[in-house]
Amino acid sequence: MAAHDLDLEAVDFLLNQHAQIRAGLREVASAHGPAKAAAFADLRRLITVHETAEQEVLHPRMRSVLDVTSLLGQEKHGTELLAELDRLDPASSEFDSRFTRLAVEIIAHADHEEIEEFPVVRERLDLDERIRLGHALRLAEAAAPRHPQSAEAPGAVAAIVERVREAVRGAFSHG
Template identity: 70%
Template structure:
């Protein structure tokens, strides 16, 4: 099942895309010749759509929570008697750190665009990109997504999921490297249309 098959709430939609990105990373790493270049073009499109939509829909909403919250109080070494790990609240969400990771990933993608996929340099930089993307996805899955589920009701998560789905559908299917900004622009425009029509 892909993200296009069902109307998913935002977190489930993004988890599905994370799985697709991880599979795409494996496909590029194991491919050769023209198949490698094609697999990388597909992966680049998916990452661009995913990160742009996440920034416009999810991170923007999470920033509202982060901006509204006072800084966490210093914790004592000994937790209170009634505080258990199950009741502990998530640590402050650092949206700027997530955005910084995404910006660095965008820069690595741009570097890879300029390299021959058959070269050793491409493989070395692609390995670096893959490690960073997986770490970033893990960070979102453990730090951001639980906060989204805790703080946003099911209806809002479904609306956000629909916006993410529209964003994915709006992007061109086989972009050339120079059109990465066009992908991002189309995603942003589609998301604005979804939210302005409410």
């Protein structure tokens, strides 16, 4: 996390993550061999942290002013695709085919959030609340494992989700 991220409100923080995810998608798509597996592990971690943090921090706050049902469905499907990819060899054509599908869906999901959800967040939540939510999102990101062995282990997605949820619960129980 860069020092300037400390002041980012929730929408700007999530937009930065969307840019990182898009870059990660390009990196995985263009990589080969061990570099592809490593790039996918990094991307899987980022997507898992991002989606879990949104589900735990932003969506609950927005349920009263925005129907987040379709976003949650997209996120659930994305998590399922990540889990499928997790079981495949990154050097296989099946991985490439499913990864392309995941990339298309993730980009469409991010576009939907940026067009439909984020403007409503900015309209309905004042800056102080968006900064508090941004802080909780950063705590969630910091809680996720960063070591390659923990990010690549079987069940990594579930482990990341649980650590992010614990961090978010902790952030809101103290505030």
